Amino acid sequence: MPPIFVVLLVICVWISFLNPRFATVPGIMSFLMRAAPAAILAAGQLFVIVSGGFDLSVGSLITLVVLGSSMLIGGDPANTPWVIAVMFLIGIAVGVFNGAVTSWLKVPSFITTLGMLVTLKGFALLWTGGAPRGALPNNFRVFGRNRLSGVPLLDEVPYAVIILLVVAVVATYLLHRTGWGKQLIALGDNPRAARLSGVPTAKVRILAFVASATSAVIAGILLGGFSGVSTNVGDGQELGAISAAVLGGAKLLGGRGTMPGAIAGALTLQALFTLLNLLGWPKPLRDGLQGVIIIGAVAYTAWRERRS
Amino acid sequence: MQRKEMVALVLAAALLLSAMPQAGVAQRVSEFWDPDEFARQMALLEMEPVGPPDKPWLQALDPTWVDTSKYKKDPPWTICFSNAGLFNPWRVVGFTTMQAAVEANPLIKEFIVLDAEGRDEKQIADIADLVASGECDLLIVSPMTTAALTPAVERAAQQLPVIVFDRGVNTRAPITFISPIGGYAFGAQGARFIAEQLPNGGKVLALRISPGVDVLETRWAAAERIFAETNLDIIGVEFTNDDRAVAKSIVTDYLLRYGQIDAVWMDAGATTVAVLEAFEDLGYEIPIFTGEDQQDVLVKWYEEGLTGIAPTYPTFQWRTAVEAAVMVLSGQPIPGPEWKLPQPTITNETLAQYLQYNMPPQHYALCGCEDLPGYPQRWGGR
Numbered sequence: 024m025p026p027i028f029v030v031l032l033v034i035c036v037w038i039s040f041l042n043p044r045f046a047t048v049p050g051i052m053s054f055l056m057r058a059a060p061a062a063i064l065a066a067g068q069l070f071v072i073v074s075g076g077f078d079l080s081v082g083s084l085i086t087l088v089v090l091g092s093s094m095l096i097g098g099d100p101a102n103t104p105w106v107i108a109v110m111f112l113i114g115i116a117v118g119v120f121n122g123a124v125t126s127w128l129k130v131p132s133f134i135t136t137l138g139m140l141v142t143l144k145g146f147a148l149l150w151t152g153g154a155p156r157g158a159l160p161n162n163f164r165v166f167g168r169n170r171l172s173g174v175p176l177l178d179e180v181p182y183a184v185i186i187l188l189v190v191a192v193v194a195t196y197l198l199h200r201t202g203w204g205k206q207l208i209a210l211g212d213n214p215r216a217a218r219l220s221g222v223p224t225a226k227v228r229i230l231a232f233v234a235s236a237t238s239a240v241i242a243g244i245l246l247g248g249f250s251g252v253s254t255n256v257g258d259g260q261e262l263g264a265i266s267a268a269v270l271g272g273a274k275l276l277g278g279r280g281t282m283p284g285a286i287a288g289a290l291t292l293q294a295l296f297t298l299l300n301l302l303g304w305p306k307p308l309r310d311g312l313q314g315v316i317i318i319g320a321v322a323y324t325a326w327r328e329r330r331s
Numbered sequence: 332m333q334r335k336e337m338v339a340l341v342l343a344a345a346l347l348l349s350a351m352p353q354a355g356v357a358q359r360v361s362e363f364w365d366p367d368e369f370a371r372q373m374a375l376l377e378m379e380p381v382g383p384p385d386k387p388w389l390q391a392l393d394p395t396w397v398d399t400s401k402y403k404k405d406p407p408w409t410i411c412f413s414n415a416g417l418f419n420p421w422r423v424v425g426f427t428t429m430q431a432a433v434e435a436n437p438l439i440k441e442f443i444v445l446d447a448e449g450r451d452e453k454q455i456a457d458i459a460d461l462v463a464s465g466e467c468d469l470l471i472v473s474p475m476t477t478a479a480l481t482p483a484v485e486r487a488a489q490q491l492p493v494i495v496f497d498r499g500v501n502t503r504a505p506i507t508f509i510s511p512i513g514g515y516a517f518g519a520q521g522a523r524f525i526a527e528q529l530p531n532g533g534k535v536l537a538l539r540i541s542p543g544v545d546v547l548e549t550r551w552a553a554a555e556r557i558f559a560e561t562n563l564d565i566i567g568v569e570f571t572n573d574d575r576a577v578a579k580s581i582v583t584d585y586l587l588r589y590g591q592i593d594a595v596w597m598d599a600g601a602t603t604v605a606v607l608e609a610f611e612d613l614g615y616e617i618p619i620f621t622g623e624d625q626q627d628v629l630v631k632w633y634e635e636g637l638t639g640i641a642p643t644y645p646t647f648q649w650r651t652a653v654e655a656a657v658m659v660l661s662g663q664p665i666p667g668p669e670w671k672l673p674q675p676t677i678t679n680e681t682l683a684q685y686l687q688y689n690m691p692p693q694h695y696a697l698c699g700c701e702d703l704p705g706y707p708q709r710w711g712g713r
Contacts, residue, residue, distance in 0.1 A: 098691065249579070301587065
């Protein structure tokens with residue numbers, strides 16, 4: 024079993040000692056509900072990371088989804104279905120653009136997606152005039168906020184948890200059971216060898232960015248549902264997603280990573296924040312710790328590489 | 332390979348630094364605590380305003396009057412406005428009201444607006460540009476930060492009549508400074524209500540937008556003093572950055588940690604609904620809260636039969652600025668050098684009269700805009 028699952032288990036047991044409510048079915052459901060957007064985002068990010076890139080634009084894309092949806096829906100719940108469809112189209116377009124620029128113009132993905140981060144955030148703020156406007160109707164917010172009741176054994180299951188489950192299964196299948204997934208890992212491990220052995224590198228890489236952007240759209244819909252219109256909702260989400268993937272055993276710069284690991288990494292980060300909150304750490308310190316974790320995890324991976 | 336790892340590490344570190352929040356914000360409340368001003372504001376709260384009761388934006392509390400006959404000018408006029416920015420719904424509603432008030436007055440031929448986009452240095456340049464253009468008959472300023480804008484406003488006031496509103500400047504050069512009673516009164520009303528409602532030891536969470544803004548610091552300074560005289564347990568003071576996602580997760584964290592919160596004091600109402608939702612979503616009863624006059628707060632408060640209070644910082648002051656400009660250019664005396672507007676407080680008893688179901692969630696009930704052209708569509712209403 025990868026080490027991250029042990030860490031996750033230890034933290035969860037510790038939380039249960041501090042707060043017995045945590046170890047109940049509703050407690051676990053609430054925890055998973057809060058962790059769902061980050062876990063979905065980590066799953067999407069992993070596709071790009073194993074291919075040897077970064078996707079820093081996901082945080083801004085989340086902000087754009089939340090602000091854009093509130094603007095387009097304009098208070099009329101009847102607009103929700105087509106607006107959600109438009110958001111997915113925007114996500115796919117952003118992913119194709121990131122992948123195409125990285126593949127064909129040979130711009131490092133770090134720079135491409137950093138540029139996209141600034142562009143999308145700027146566009147979102149321009150669209151709304153810098154102030155959150157409008158509201159998200161209940162039929163949009165239901166995915167991130169409400170629960171399905173009457174489930175056998177579990178009683179109530181948040182929609183976000185169901186969505187997380189579906190994304191986890193699909194993403195695991197895509198990365199570990201399809202030809203595309205194997206090509207991605209090959210591409211990240213050794214781009215030259217992959218190209219010479221006939222991997223269509225551009226297509227493979229573009230699809231990875233599309234997967235990441237799509238995960239950001241799903242995360243955006245959940246986050247917007249959870250808290251409503253917000254201009255800061257996506258800030259720092261890209262860092263969380265990268266941290267989660269690395270914690271889950273993915274190698275920065277590609278070639279190795281597992282989907283269950285990345286999702287467990289995201290759950291571990293959320294559990295860690297829950298624990299530090301219960302221990303009384305102030306929020307800025309908790310946020311800062313995330314950076315220490317990412318550096319520590321990369322250093323650990325590098326050290327393990329050298330040893331083997 | 333090792334060098335690549337190093338690059339990755341450096342990039343990760345750079346990313347981290349850029350994403351780090353500004354940690355460890357020092358509390359310098361004393362700078363924003365003025366006991367005399369606090370006493371004055373509390374006295375003003377009890378006073379009856381002078382002026383037409385159906386037009387609170389023309390009312391004044393305990394006014395002294397300034398003679399403006401020397402500024403009298405034949406219409407039509409050009410009025411200029413240097414705006415700090417439109418960075419929150421309060422300013423958007425206020426500015427919309429201001430534009431409509433200008434349109435409603437045929438004596439104003441032009442209204443020139445420069446938006447400083449929240450930057451002091453841009454606003455200083457904006458004011459200089461407006462003065463240099465020679466087109467302004469009068470300049471209205473809504474300053475970004477007090478200290479930074481003081482010299483610019485002083486210089487402008489030597490050239491043309493100036494009216495300041497919302498945030499102040501440290502000079503008496505403008506003809507008048509228009510503002511509601513103030514932040515101490517705002518903060519104290521919420522805190523007193525909580526102190527009256529809660530038993531000893533009640534747990535209170537205080538949520539603030541951000542540190543260092545005088546109109547917000549005074550709200551908390553007053554509340555902090557009032558809480559200090561009670562036996563209430565202030566379990567935390569946190570900054571929300573005026574963001575719903577941040578506010579909701581802070582409250583969720585506190586609920587998980589303490590298991591109970593008896594009241595939430597807030598220095599503004601933009602994130603109040605998100606805060607109340609945090610209680611709902613975890614299955615807790617909504618506690619006593621303080622809000623503001625946003626429609627989303629009022630509607631939830633009313634429909635769910637909650638217990639709360641909403642001090643206001645009325646958006647109708649944006650209209651007052653236009654009305655004051657017209658009075659000055661007509662040579663009529665106006666309240667000055669300070670024009671204190673009333674600052675109504677919405678309570679459970681008066682709540683119903685402020686509900687406007689046809690207006691959007693972030694519309695402010697005290698806009699003073701109902702009789703202006705384009706209402707309600709112009710403000711996003713139906």
